[in-house]
Amino acid sequence: LAKTTQPISMDSYEGQEVNITCSHNNIATNDYITWYQQFPSQGPRFIIQGYKTKVTNEVASLFIPADRKSSTLSLPRVSLSDTAVYYCLVGDRSGGGADGLTFGKGTHLIIQP
Amino acid sequence: EAGVTQFPSHSVIEKGQTVTLRCDPISGHDNLYWYRRVMGKEIKFLLHFVKESKQDESGMPNNRFLAERTGGTYSTLKVQPAELEDSGVYFCASSPPPPFGLGEQFFGPGTRLTVL
Numbered sequence: 001l002a003k004t005t006q007p008i009s010m011d012s013y014e015g016q017e018v019n020i021t022c023s024h025n026n027i028a029t030n031d032y033i034t035w036y037q038q039f040p041s042q043g044p045r046f047i048i049q050g051y052k053t054k055v056t057n058e059v060a061s062l063f064i065p066a067d068r069k070s071s072t073l074s075l076p077r078v079s080l081s082d083t084a085v086y087y088c089l090v091g092d093r094s095g096g097g098a099d100g101l102t103f104g105k106g107t108h109l110i111i112q113p
Numbered sequence: 114e115a116g117v118t119q120f121p122s123h124s125v126i127e128k129g130q131t132v133t134l135r136c137d138p139i140s141g142h143d144n145l146y147w148y149r150r151v152m153g154k155e156i157k158f159l160l161h162f163v164k165e166s167k168q169d170e171s172g173m174p175n176n177r178f179l180a181e182r183t184g185g186t187y188s189t190l191k192v193q194p195a196e197l198e199d200s201g202v203y204f205c206a207s208s209p210p211p212p213f214g215l216g217e218q219f220f221g222p223g224t225r226l227t228v229l
Contacts, residue, residue, distance in 0.1 A: 032216070043117070043204045043220025044156070100146055100158030100169060101206075101218060 004088045009108040018075045020107050022088030025069045030092045033064060033071045038085045038106070047086075048073070075109075083111045115139070117221035119205050125227045131193040134224045138187070138207030144168075145188050146208075146218060147180060151201035162188060163210075195228045202226070 005023040012018045024033070032051050036044040048055055050062040050071070061074040075082055085106040091099060118137045126132050138145045147159040159178070160170035164185035173180070177196070182188040192199055202225050206218040 034217070041222065043206065043223055045220065046217035049217065100161050100172060101148075101156075102158065103148075103156040105155055 004090055004104050006086075006088050006104060006107045008105065009110065011110045011112060012078055013112050014079055015077055018078050018082070018109060018111075020073045020075075020086055020088075020109065021070055022073070023070045024088070024090045027068050027090050028092065031068075031090045032092075033062065033068075034089045034091070034101075035060070035062065035073045036087045036089065036101075036103075038087065044087060044103070078109075078111050080111050080113060082109065084109060117205055117207050117219050119203075119221040119224050121224060122222065123225045123227070125229065126195055127229050128197055129194045131191065132195055132226060134190045134192075134203055134205075134226070136188045136190070136205030136221060138205070139209075139219055141209060142207035142219070143185070143210040144208040144218075145182060146206040147188070147190055148172075148204040148206065149201050150204070151198065154201075156204065159190075192226070195226075197228050200226055200228045 032049055034049040035047045037047050038044040048057055048060050048062045050064050052064050055062045063072040085108050087103050087106040089101055117139055120135045124132050143164050145162040148156050150156045158172040160173055160180055161168045162182045165182050177192055179191045202223040204220050204223045206220040208218045
């Protein structure tokens with residue numbers, strides 16, 4: 001499994017764009033990059049997933065360079081409610097993505113007013 | 114549509130007792146997973162059911178843990194006898210069978226287990 005490295009914590013202010021970068025130097029050809037968000041006392045929640053280039057949904061964007069050794073989760077115009085732990089996961093979806101997930105320590109994002 | 118539900122939300126037991134955690138996945142989700150996070154550690158995968166069959170139980174810590182999913186619907190995770198190091202939050206997740214979805218898993222709120 002590809003090991004991921006993320007910042008332990010980040011602070012930002014409401015209305016700002018927040019970018020969280022994840023390193024995964026030994027990502028494999030079949031691996032996808034997935035981000036989950038977790039609020040206190042809740043289970044993780046899927047945010048976005050990508051393989052290469054850029055993926056955007058209603059919540060975030062995911063930027064993946066050509067070498068795929070890193071990825072950046074971009075949260076536009078954050079609010080206080082975006083304060084959470086964000087996990088970057090790398091794994092093989094060739095089997096339909098039904099494997100157990102491997103979580104790292106995540107990035108504690110704190111949004112201030 | 115209801116999400117993944119877990120019961121109880123919190124359980125406090127003494128060392129040596131037995132505890133059974135329950136997970137109700139989203140209807141129609143063949144895949145059901147158990148994870149746990151012990152204090153200060155990362156969320157760790159325990160096992161994966163496909164319907165009623167155990168697909169992968171490589172993360173189960175020892176034989177004091179028994180997971181079942183009779184009928185392929187809800188699942189239980191029994192800890193017997195519980196030890197102090199079993200304290201933590203136990204998460205259940207489910208996902209639909211391929212090729213639906215993005216491979217994302219839908220997590221329940223977790224059960225916080227405290228062993229005294």
